[in-house]
Amino acid sequence: MDGPEQVRARLEDTGYLVDDGLAIACFLALRLGRPLFCEGDAGVGKTALASALAEALDAPLIRLQCHEGIDASQALYDWDFPRQLLRLRAAEAVGVTDADRLEGELYDRRFLLARPLLRALETQPSVLLIDEIDRADDEFEAFLLELLSEFSVTIPELGTLRAETPPVVVLTSNRTREVHDALKRRCLYHWFDHPGFARELAIVRRRLPGVSARLAEQVTALVQELRGHDLLKPPGVAETIDWAEALDALGADEVDAELATATLGSVLKYREDAQRGRELDFAAVLAVRGA
Ligand SMILES: Nc1ncnc2c1ncn2[C@@H]1O[C@H](COP(=O)(O)OP(=O)(O)OP(=O)(O)O)[C@@H](O)[C@H]1O
Ligand SMILES: [Mg+2]
Helix, strand or coil, X not given: CCCHHHHHHHHHHCCCCCCHHHHHHHHHHHHHCCCEEEEECCCCCHHHHHHXXXXXXXXXXXXXXCCCCCCHHXXXXXXXXXXXXXXXXXXXXXXXXXXXXXXXXXXXXXXXXXXXXXXXXXXXXXXEEEECHHHCCHHHHHHXXXXXXXXXXXXXXXXXXXXXXXXXXXXXXXXXXXXXXXHHHHCEEEEECCCCHHHHHHHHHHHCCCCCXXXXXXXXXXXXXXXXXXXXXXXXXXXXXXXHHHHHHCCCCCCCHXXXXXXXXXXXXXXXXXXXXXXXXXXXXXXXXXX
């Protein structure tokens, strides 16, 4: 792609709306072949960016979901022991006893299970999403660092596999812990803020074209207001979309304070936050929007 404007246009075609900063970050990640490290609160569009990039580039999205205790056998590759065992039995049944030959046959690419990281090295082009890296531990981060600098992997039984064209890499973090500087240094960094009113409304309209314009506007205004109230879990764009969808499912094409309070469960997911939400003067917020 020629420049940030073209990246923005392509992403918008997929339904993903970016601001200038993110368009530039994506362009540079593509142009310089650097991983893009996306950090921000829940529900602000980090994961969705990777899917949108894949669609825009017409490349498959390969996703590695990180979790506590994730290791190379879940992320990179593993040997398919049951199939190897079957092969061994079959060989024994026909009287093959040459140990070297057997070993060579058993550690063949056919018996290798490619996990997301290996799949991404073997699939060109591809977009590799390493989702929620902050959930993995330090050891896994160090392992990733190595992989992201070389884009190659050495499998002792098979040798070294190297990606000719490295995948486009998107890493995301909810910042439940700080990711090490060494990993960040490899990457371009983008912090995802909650969008402002106009952009959030545009996102809701884009995602839910069937919902009334007025309802979309009211819900966006209410969520923007909620975010200013020091909640345990401020609602993300995901919740704005959910709330508008829920109200639409109830047949509403606009919302008043009473209905907003009755449907708060779509948007606030902690008891304390729900309590706080019920105390807010939704009528006043809606009045500003001409309700
Ligand atoms: N800029 C955007 N354009 C279009 N849709 C968006 C945008 N930002 C967020 N969304 C929508 O908001 C929803 C939530 O986004 P997503 O799941 O990517 O958030 P996230 O940051 O990965 O959250 P989490 O940290 O909880 O995983 C998705 O349905 C996505 O389509
Ligand atoms: Mg996500």
